[in-house]
Amino acid sequence: MMARAQITERFYRYLVGAPVDRAPDVEFGYWPQTIRRWLHEGLPKSLDDWWYQDRERLSEKESGDMFNRKLDEYFGFDTSGEEISLRVHINPSFPEVILGRENDRTLFRDQGGVVAERYLTDVDESSIPHFISFPVKNRADWKGLSARYRAADPTRRFPESQVARLRAAIADGKMVTAGMAGFYGQLRNWMGFENLSLCFYDDPALVEGMVETWADLCVEQIRKLPADIPLDYLSWWEDMASKNGPFVSPGQFRRFFLPAYVRVMDEARKRGCTLSIVDCDGDPGVLVPLWLEAGVNVMFPLEVMAGVDPFAWRREHGKRLLLKGGINKEAIAAGGAEITRELERIKPLLDQGGYIPHLDHLVPPNISYGNFMAYLEAKGRLLGR
Numbered sequence: 001m002m003a004r005a006q007i008t009e010r011f012y013r014y015l016v017g018a019p020v021d022r023a024p025d026v027e028f029g030y031w032p033q034t035i036r037r038w039l040h041e042g043l044p045k046s047l048d049d050w051w052y053q054d055r056e057r058l059s060e061k062e063s064g065d066m067f068n069r070k071l072d073e074y075f076g077f078d079t080s081g082e083e084i085s086l087r088v089h090i091n092p093s094f095p096e097v098i099l100g101r102e103n104d105r106t107l108f109r110d111q112g113g114v115v116a117e118r119y120l121t122d123v124d125e126s127s128i129p130h131f132i133s134f135p136v137k138n139r140a141d142w143k144g145l146s147a148r149y150r151a152a153d154p155t156r157r158f159p160e161s162q163v164a165r166l167r168a169a170i171a172d173g174k175m176v177t178a179g180m181a182g183f184y185g186q187l188r189n190w191m192g193f194e195n196l197s198l199c200f201y202d203d204p205a206l207v208e209g210m211v212e213t214w215a216d217l218c219v220e221q222i223r224k225l226p227a228d229i230p231l232d233y234l235s236w237w238e239d240m241a242s243k244n245g246p247f248v249s250p251g252q253f254r255r256f257f258l259p260a261y262v263r264v265m266d267e268a269r270k271r272g273c274t275l276s277i278v279d280c281d282g283d284p285g286v287l288v289p290l291w292l293e294a295g296v297n298v299m300f301p302l303e304v305m306a307g308v309d310p311f312a313w314r315r316e317h318g319k320r321l322l323l324k325g326g327i328n329k330e331a332i333a334a335g336g337a338e339i340t341r342e343l344e345r346i347k348p349l350l351d352q353g354g355y356i357p358h359l360d361h362l363v364p365p366n367i368s369y370g371n372f373m374a375y376l377e378a379k380g381r382l383l384g385r
Contacts, residue, residue: 003016003017003018003274004175004230004232004272004274006170006173007173007174007175007232008173008174009078009079009080009081009173009174009175010022010024010078011024011026011078011079011080011081011175011356012080012081012175012232012233012275014356015275015298015322015354015356016274016275017353017354021384022383022384022385023350023355023356023357023383024078024080024356024383025076025077025078025379025380025383025385026072026077026078026080026356026358027072027075027077027358027359027363028301028325028358028359028360028361028362028363029068029362029363030068030071030362030363031362031363031364031365033364033365034362034363034364034365034367035047035067035071036365037365037368037369038369038372041368041369041370042369042370042373043369044074047067047070047071047074075376079174080175080177080233081169081174081175081176081177081232081233082165082166082169082170082174082175082176082177083176083177083178083179084158084162084166084176084177084178084225084229084231085162086178086179086180086218086221087155087156087157087158087221087224088149088156088180088181088217088218088221089155090111090112090113090148090149091148091149091150091153091155092148093111093112093148094109094110094111094112094113094135095109096108096109096110096111097109099115104119105117105118105119106118106119107132112135112189112190113134113135113145114131114133114134114135114189115131115132115133115134116129116130116131116132117129117130117132118130131192133192134189134190134191134192134195135190136190136191136195136210137191137195138206139203139206142190142206142209142210145190146209146210146213149213149214149217151216151217151220151221152220156220156221156224157224158224158225158226163226163229166229167228167229170229170230175232175233176229176230176231176232176233177231177232177233177234177235178222178231178233178234178235179234179235179236179237180218180234180235180236180237180264181214181236181237181238182236182237182238182240182257182261182278183211183214183215183238183256183257183260183261184196184238184240184247184248184257185236185237185238185239185240186210186214187207187210187211187214188240190210191210193247197247200248200252200256204256207256208256211256211257211260212260214260215260215263215264218264218267219263219264219267222264222267222268222270222271223267225271229271230271230272231268231271231272231273232272232273232274232275233273233274233275233276233277234264234265234268234273234275234276234277235276235277235278235279236276236277236278236279236296237279238278238279238280239279239280239281239282240280240282240284240287241280241281241282241283241284241287241306242281242282242283242306243282243283243303243305243306243307244282244283245282245283245284245285245286246282246283246284246286246287250286250287250290253287253290254290258290258293258294261291261294261295261296262293262294262295265294265295265296266295268295269295275297275298275322276295276296276297276298277296277297277298277299277300277324278291278296278298278299278300279300279301280299280300281301281303281306281361282303282306283303283306283307283308284299285308285312285313288313288316288317288321289317292317292320292321297320297321297322298322298323298324299313299321299322299323299324300323300324300325301324301325301326301358301359301360301361302323302324302325302326302360303325303360303361304326304327304328304329304330304360305328305329305330305360308326308360310323310326310346310349310355311348311349314349314352314355319352319353319354321354322354322355323349323354323355323356324355324356324358325356325357325358325359325360325361326346326349326355326357326358326360327342327343327346327357327358327359327360328342328360329359329360329361329363329364329367332359332367332371332372332375333364333366333367333368333371334371335368335370335371335374336374339371339374339375339378340378343357343378343379343382347382350382350383357379357382357383
């Protein structure tokens with residue numbers, strides 16, 4: 001694996017097999033309800049001020065990302081690069097409209113045209129929305145929506161301020177990262193789970209057209225990067241599995257998605273990309289060899305309660321498969337000896353290398369602040385901090 005030698009961050013160097021003093025210490029993130037609990041159990045109140053101030057001046061995603069970074073800094077976690085904000089947004093977006101309110105919930109159409117029931121604010125509560133409708137139901141809908149994702153759209157140019165920030169990060173020894181929705185994930189955003197599931201059989205050509213549009217946009221964004229900006233680490237959001245397995249068969253993945261993954265990964269490799277991670281909840285085990293074939297070599301978050309066995313995945317695929325996550329949340333919530341047993345369980349995987357241990361999803365609110373701190377202390381000893 002050809003690593004960019006100028007990168008000094010432990011996270012990158014560890015995964016590409018370069019010399020490091022220890023494995024990185026990171027976590028996935030936190031549910032807002034967890035933060036509310038911890039503020040009553042010892043988390044500094046100054047973080048509460050940051051939480052609300054960010055909400056007042058930033059978008060929900062921006063403020064959530066910023067707060068997570070501040071909390072990660074507080075816990076002393078390792079950094080993991082500077083992110084390129086790819087310009088794959090919808091344009092023009094749909095007007096945001098509140099269609100109804102009931103108690104603490106709102107029926108809301110978002111900028112993507114999705115109608116869903118959501119909490120009014122995720123500062124105190126957060127959950128997966130209850131989806132009502134999606135913008136694409138048929139070919140006519142897709143013809144209208146696809147015009148909002150034109151790769152040649154002038155708003156997709158990278159702002160000079162972002163390019164300057166990336167150049168400063170590169171000079172500081174950081175890796176450059178980018179993230180995008182995967183092909184199943186983006187199509188589900190457009191069609192919804194049920195409509196997409198039927199569309200594979202009822203209109204496969206429509207699925208192929210949507211995949212091609214998304215691949216074109218992702219490839220063009222990578223090509224538009226200034227020549228001196230590398231791309232070291234590409235992440236995909238692709239929640240396409242439950243505890244019973246993935247929502248598409250390996251045959252469907254190979255037909256509809258694999259060629260598009262290969263297109264984007266080939267373009268990323270031209271920029272020096274050596275690491276690519278897929279975020280897929282549930283148990284997508286039968287799809288792992290297909291992602292590896294495309295060049296996606298890091299699997300995450302390895303949900304224990306969904307039946308994921310990272311030891312079995314490593315035995316099947318060897319060290320070319322890199323792993324991240326895999327610590328059972330419920331063991332940490334139980335505390336005490338259960339924390340010790342859980343870390344002992346994953347230690348042989350850590351000893352193999354190419355594995356970064358952390359909770360197998362966001363930190364849930366049934367984990368007390370005391371148990372989380374005990375877990376971090378024990379994990380730190382395991383890592384040699």
